[in-house]
Amino acid sequence: MGTRTWRQLTVWLHVVTSVGWMGQALALLTLLAIGRASEDGAIRVAATSMAHEIDTFLLAPLANASAFTGFLLAAATAWGFARHWWVLAKFAITLVQLYAGIFLLSGALWDSVGSEPPPMALIAGTALMASALAFQAWLSVAKPWSKVRSGAKLPTAPTWVFVAAVFAPLTDITVGLLLGYPLPALSLIVLVVQLVRRRRLLLVTRPKVPAGPPP
Structure with missing residues (x-):
């Protein structure tokens, strides 16, 4: 298979996992709402416990x-990270979501597993995450707004980058399920390697500033 096919597979995997992310966020929202509304302690424990398992x-x-x-599609194609406002917006929103999900919502969800109703802040945060994912889906379809800048338009990365983009997250998911907790180690390695490649290409393609006249 050529570069185009592997790039399409990377896009397909991005779409599938993004839809799954939003679907699981909605599932969490539903379970937390049930745990908040129920007056039965057993139902609250079951709902929050199930939400925690889904989250993990x-x-x-x-x-x-x-x-x-x-991130890999931005780093490995001409889209880049900061050439278009809609791509930059998706990048910024994703960083906020990862931080909020890992350091705020997951911890709060673990603390809420018990007889007490889940806090409204946790429910609101989960609703915001699902809404942000829906907004990102619209950005991907509509591609609104103009370019941030023209800048250097880099060529598409070689085939092996997209092969790694498909197999790295699938491998990480498998290893994470075996370990019992998510561990995106291989994905991070592939992304860092491509970011270094991209940085070198940017340095090579950067226009040289002509020397000034001699004094």
Whole structure:
């Protein structure tokens, strides 16, 4: 298979994992709302416990894979990270989502597993995450706004980059399920390698500033 096919597979994996991420966020929102509304302690424990399991074994791996494939597509194609406002907006939103999901929402969800109703802040945060994912989907379809800058338009990365973009997150998901917690190690390595390649290409293609007249 050529570069185009592997790039299409990377886009397909990005779309599938992004939809899965949003679907699991909605599932979490539903379970947390049930846990908040129910007066039965057993139902609250069951709902929040199930939400925690979904967050650990489904939402987190899908979020990691979605973010990785999105970043990789920006780093490995002419789209880049800061050439278009809609791409830059998706990049910024994804970073906020990863930070909020890993350091805020997951911890709050773990603390809420018990007889007490889940806090409204956790429910609101989960709703915001699902809404942000829906907004990012619209950005990908509509591609609104103008370019941020013209800048250097880099060529598409070689085939091996997109092969790694497909197999790295799938491998990480498999390893994470075996370990019992998400571990996107291989995806991070592939992304760092491509970012270094991209940086070198930018340095090579950067126009040289002509020397000034001699004094």
